[in-house]
Amino acid sequence: xxxxxxxxxxxxxxxxxxxxxxxxxxxxxxxxxxxxxxxxxxxxxxxxxxxxxxxxxxxxxxxxxxxxxxxxxxxxxxxxxxxxxxxxxxxxxxxxxxxxxxxxxxxxxxxxxxxxxxxxxxxxxxxxxxxxxxxxxxxxxxxxxxxxxxxxxxxxxxxxxxxxxxxxxxxxxxxxxxxxxxxxxxxxxxxxxxxxxxxxxxxxxxxxxxxxxxxxxxxxxxxxxxxxxxxxxxxxxxxxxxxxxxxxxxxxxxxxxxxxxxxxxxxxxxxxxxxxxx
Amino acid sequence: xxxxxxxxxxxxxxxxxxxxxxxxxxxxxxxxxxxxxxxxxxxxxxxxxxxxxxxxxxxxxxxxxxxxxxxxxxxxxxxxxxxxxxxxxxxxxxxxxxxxxxxxxxxxxxxxxxxxxxxxxxxxxxxxxxxxxxxxxxxxxxxxxxxxxxxxxxxxxxxxxxxxxxxxxxxxxxxxxxxxxxxxxxxxxxxxxxxxxxxxxxxxxxxxxxxxxxxxxxxxxxxxxxxxxxxxxxxxxxxxxxxxxxxxxxxxxxxxxxxxxxxxxxxxxxxxxxxxxxxxxxxxxxxxxxxxxxxxxxxxxxxxxxxxxxxxxxxxxxxxxxxxxxxxxxxxxxxxxxxxxxxxxxxxxxxxxxxxxxxxxxxxxxxxxxxxxxxxxxxxxxxxx
Amino acid sequence: xxxxxxxxxxxxxxxxxxxxxxxxxxxxxxxxxxxxxxxxxxxxxxxxxxxxxxxxxxxxxxxxxxxxxxxxxxxxxxxxxxxxxxxxxxxxxxxxxxxxxxxxxxxxxxxxxxxxxxxxxxxxxxxxxxxxxxxxxxxxxxxxxxxxxxxxxxxxxxxxxxxxxxxxxxxxxxxxxxxxx
Numbered sequence: 001x002x003x004x005x006x007x008x009x010x011x012x013x014x015x016x017x018x019x020x021x022x023x024x025x026x027x028x029x030x031x032x033x034x035x036x037x038x039x040x041x042x043x044x045x046x047x048x049x050x051x052x053x054x055x056x057x058x059x060x061x062x063x064x065x066x067x068x069x070x071x072x073x074x075x076x077x078x079x080x081x082x083x084x085x086x087x088x089x090x091x092x093x094x095x096x097x098x099x100x101x102x103x104x105x106x107x108x109x110x111x112x113x114x115x116x117x118x119x120x121x122x123x124x125x126x127x128x129x130x131x132x133x134x135x136x137x138x139x140x141x142x143x144x145x146x147x148x149x150x151x152x153x154x155x156x157x158x159x160x161x162x163x164x165x166x167x168x169x170x171x172x173x174x175x176x177x178x179x180x181x182x183x184x185x186x187x188x189x190x191x192x193x194x195x196x197x198x199x200x201x202x203x204x205x206x207x208x209x210x211x212x213x214x215x216x217x218x219x220x221x222x223x224x225x226x227x228x229x230x231x232x233x234x235x236x237x238x239x240x241x242x243x244x245x246x247x248x249x250x251x252x253x254x255x256x257x258x259x260x261x262x263x264x265x266x267x268x269x270x271x272x273x274x275x276x277x278x
Numbered sequence: 279x280x281x282x283x284x285x286x287x288x289x290x291x292x293x294x295x296x297x298x299x300x301x302x303x304x305x306x307x308x309x310x311x312x313x314x315x316x317x318x319x320x321x322x323x324x325x326x327x328x329x330x331x332x333x334x335x336x337x338x339x340x341x342x343x344x345x346x347x348x349x350x351x352x353x354x355x356x357x358x359x360x361x362x363x364x365x366x367x368x369x370x371x372x373x374x375x376x377x378x379x380x381x382x383x384x385x386x387x388x389x390x391x392x393x394x395x396x397x398x399x400x401x402x403x404x405x406x407x408x409x410x411x412x413x414x415x416x417x418x419x420x421x422x423x424x425x426x427x428x429x430x431x432x433x434x435x436x437x438x439x440x441x442x443x444x445x446x447x448x449x450x451x452x453x454x455x456x457x458x459x460x461x462x463x464x465x466x467x468x469x470x471x472x473x474x475x476x477x478x479x480x481x482x483x484x485x486x487x488x489x490x491x492x493x494x495x496x497x498x499x500x501x502x503x504x505x506x507x508x509x510x511x512x513x514x515x516x517x518x519x520x521x522x523x524x525x526x527x528x529x530x531x532x533x534x535x536x537x538x539x540x541x542x543x544x545x546x547x548x549x550x551x552x553x554x555x556x557x558x559x560x561x562x563x564x565x566x567x568x569x570x571x572x573x574x575x576x577x578x579x580x581x582x583x584x585x586x587x588x589x590x591x592x593x594x595x596x597x598x599x600x601x602x603x604x605x606x607x608x609x610x611x612x613x614x615x616x617x618x619x620x621x622x623x624x625x626x627x628x629x630x631x632x633x634x635x636x637x638x639x640x641x642x643x644x645x646x647x648x649x650x651x652x653x654x655x656x657x658x659x660x661x662x663x
Numbered sequence: 664x665x666x667x668x669x670x671x672x673x674x675x676x677x678x679x680x681x682x683x684x685x686x687x688x689x690x691x692x693x694x695x696x697x698x699x700x701x702x703x704x705x706x707x708x709x710x711x712x713x714x715x716x717x718x719x720x721x722x723x724x725x726x727x728x729x730x731x732x733x734x735x736x737x738x739x740x741x742x743x744x745x746x747x748x749x750x751x752x753x754x755x756x757x758x759x760x761x762x763x764x765x766x767x768x769x770x771x772x773x774x775x776x777x778x779x780x781x782x783x784x785x786x787x788x789x790x791x792x793x794x795x796x797x798x799x800x801x802x803x804x805x806x807x808x809x810x811x812x813x814x815x816x817x818x819x820x821x822x823x824x825x826x827x828x829x830x831x832x833x834x835x836x837x838x839x840x841x842x843x844x
Contacts, residue, residue: 017511020522050507055351066511066522071504073354074513074523075347076377082344086351086359087504089335090309094355094505114345115340268330275330291697401702461726462683462699464690524684575724650725 015039015049017069024063026134028222030181030207031061034099034128037184039068041191052095055084057104060135061128061207064099078109081116084123092265095195096123098172103133103141106162110142117171119264121199124194124201130209145246149216164204165241169257174199176241176257180206182229183253188246199263206251229266264270284332285470286302286311294432295320297391298330298388299652300467301436302360306475307386308334309352309359313343313367316400317388317456320360325418342367349385353378353513356503358440362388364456365407366397368414375449377514382447382491384478386439386501389451390459393645402457402645404576405568411451414626418535420542420551423451423501423597426568429463440551441476441510442536446541447498454634455598455619457569485509491534492519497541511641519628542598551594552603560589562609562660565628569647570617576654584654586661599627608632613660615640617648636663665719666805668746669731672740673700673759674712677792678737680818682714689815691719696835698726711740718805721809731805735795736762737778755812756799757769774802774841775785781833790830793819801842808835 007018016039025031034254042052049070049127058077065072071094074190078095086095098105101198105113105127116123132150140157142152143164147156174177175197179187187205193202208214208225219225236244237254244252287306292300299321302310310329312322322338329336335357339345342363349359363371368389378385393399396407407414411423422442424435436452443450449647481488481500490510493499499519502508516531524530542549554573557563562581566574572590581588591607594601603626609616614632616625617640625639638660642648668685672678682699690697697716704710715728733754736742742762749755751770759765759775774797775821782791793815812828819827 004326015458017522038326049509051505052576054505063523070352070509072512073351073381074515076373077513079343079347079374079377082347084353085337085339085344086309086311086353088351088356089337089348089353090352090357091505112344115344138575146361200601268335272330291683291691291699442841456844457700457726460700462686463723463726464696508686572726574726579724647725647727649727649729 013230026211028210031180037188055080057100059101081112102129102143106142114171132213168202169241173202175201177255290467297432299324300432304439305440309357311348316534342370347369360386379419379448384443408623442480535551555590557589561587573648576650608635667717667728670735672737683793690808692810793830796832797831798838801838
């Protein structure tokens with residue numbers, strides 16, 4: 001039996017473009033787990049794959065759009081949310097998921113993130129946060145911890161990192177959660193919840209990067225990172241995202257925000273009806 | 279609100295920017311994303327008011343990077359889409375203009391050109407972005423750009439831009455100067471039936487037989503949009519006909535990039551529009567586009583009165599460059615005059631094509647278009663030389 | 664026949680609207696061609712402001728005013744800046760309360776229309792521009808009166824149509840009286 005034939009037997013195979021495999025991700029990378037959780041969520045919800053659009057940016061996780069068997073767009077660096085805004089507003093019947101990395105969404109694309117959250121455009125944004133630019137060989141990014149080593153912080157990082165969940169909540173996201181690649185079931189449930197909820201939803205996934213970031217910071221193998229997640233993660237639902245820290249000793253995970261707020265589309269529809277009546 | 283019509287048939291005094299917005303609506307534009315910038319803001323404002331009336335979508339984005347990205351997304355969601363800006367915003371759009379080229383996304387980008395570089399002269403017109411329009415994004419590509427010279431053309435050519443964008447699956451540009459954008463002039467809007475609009479070519483095969491980037495004979499692939507069940511993957515990376523990234527095979531890059539260029543070049547006869555005035559017996563030909571072509575028309579008339587055999591070739595299509603037309607002309611005139619509101623952009627193309635024929639350039643920057651007498655003087659000098 | 668008109672004043676006087684009313688009257692309600700261009704400073708209110716209108720029986724090629732046949736000056740600055748561009752024997756219309764100390768040796772036909780004062784008499788200073796349009800129509804005889812009235816109805820807010828038409832009539836009467844004297 002060929003590898004492909006073996007793949008085809010997998011219950012989730014129908015959600016994937018199998019001809020695109022093997023994927024490009026390193027051994028131990030969290031991106032494959034995110035893909036797994038995402039398609040599991042699609043399967044659990046029975047999502048209509050003809051009405052789902054996955055949009056990604058540039059970076060390792062950016063390739064995910066090309067692996068899922070639905071309409072998908074692998075955009076320019078930093079622009080997936082802006083492009084997804086256009087898709088959603090032009091065809092409100094589509095379900096939109098943006099899956100991208102910390103650098104793509106919060107450095108080069110940071111402005112689009114905060115404004116889409118503020119507008120409350122209906123989309124689910126999943127960020128694979130691996131603390132560095134893995135694809136280009138490991139440079140520091142907007143989430144790299146202080147003192148960490150990357151190719152562009154050879155003497156240690158002196159820039160304070162973003163707390164992504166705090167940023168998302170402050171910008172107006174209606175659902176904000178953080179998990180790690182270890183929390184497969186909880187992450188899947190979070191994705192399901194987000195996909196069913198209206199408005200701008202954000203899920204941060206702390207993701208091991210053993211080959212690039214891990215190696216340079218002596219974090220050991222991926223399995224060591226996973227073990228560490230188990231030791232230091234603390235689940236705190238409803239916790240103040242401003243205080244939801246990520247440190248060497250502790251990572252606060254959980255669902256921090258789950259509120260209701262009219263979406264851009266709903267407000268527009270209301271306005272549309274008023275104008276049509278005139 | 280009494281006017282919920284898509285086509286405002288009738289006679290109006292309209293501003294160029296507003297005529298452009300109305301042209302877009304008449305062409306079937308259903309999505310507009312923009313960011314305010316002088317002297318293009320009036321287009322955005324008009325679309326904010328009008329899109330909702332015609333069941334379209336208006337969104338003001340956070341910047342021009344986002345505006346350009348949003349119209350690409352909207353186009354893939356099936357809408358005819360447009361954005362409008364001026365120089366500084368146009369610079370920001372270049373990144374995703376390249377994405378539109380690479381992903382063969384039909385969309386219209388309006389640039390109401392103002393004085394530059396940088397923030398330059400916000401309220402003053404210019405033609406300084408003509409080369410940027412052709413070469414602004416990285417890499418080799420061909421685009422279509424039309425240059426209106428009147429408010430009527432702001433309306434007519436915007437429709438034409440949509441038709442070209444949808445036909446060739448390429449970003450298409452309305453390259454107007456700030457003077458024309460802010461000009462108020464009569465526009466006659468025909469009835470809806472009289473306006474020719476083009477819809478994009480759709481696949482005729484079922485999803486399992488559809489190869490998203492496999493071109494037809496005209497080099498343009500039929501376009502399935504998101505939500506139509508074809509499950510298309512779109513990427514800015516070099517891709518094969520299935521749309522999948524192929525970044526280590528030189529042959530794929532060669533075929534894709536050449537096709538993207540050739541689909542415009544090979545169809546250039548269908549794209550190029552010019553207007554000719556008194557060229558049959560001309561010794562001196564003025565080649566102009568946009569507002570200086572109107573000064574030129576007046577100057578040519580004055581030259582004829584003064585006994586100089588002058589004529590005008592007005593470029594309505596600037597890109598792809600009307601090489602054939604200019605070459606033909608250069609074979610039977612003694613001199614060419616090119617007035618531009620920049621320091622010399624299209625004149626380079628003219629020189630390249632005209633070869634031996636002397637080309638006299640007339641530059642005007644600062645906002646005011648050339649006066650007819652300025653161009654007349656250059657014609658007189660060119661005739662003597 | 665091509666007629667070039669320049670109207671100068673400051674922002675907030677309705678200078679640009681004046682140009683639009685004249686252009687609309689000619690090319691939408693009348694059968695002439697018309698062009699209106701405007702220029703103003705970065706200030707939203709109170710800065711220098713200029714509107715130019717070209718009216719022609721033929722197609723208008725060059726769309727800019729070079730040497731106006733008619734200048735309407737609604738501020739001292741506009742008067743000083745533009746009066747020398749006016750064609751010989753051109754028509755100069757000024758609001759005397761806004762343009763003091765006019766030069767005397769000009770080869771122009773000058774008419775003084777206290778448009779702002781007349782408008783104040785109607786209770787709304789803002790309609791001074793329409794008073795000026797009325798006077799302009801009487802002095803130049805370039806427009807069909809009905810075309811101008813239609814254009815005013817089209818170009819001003821609904822609630823103010825009546826007031827503006829009254830302003831127009833007042834201006835027109837004043838302009839006529841100037842021609843008689």
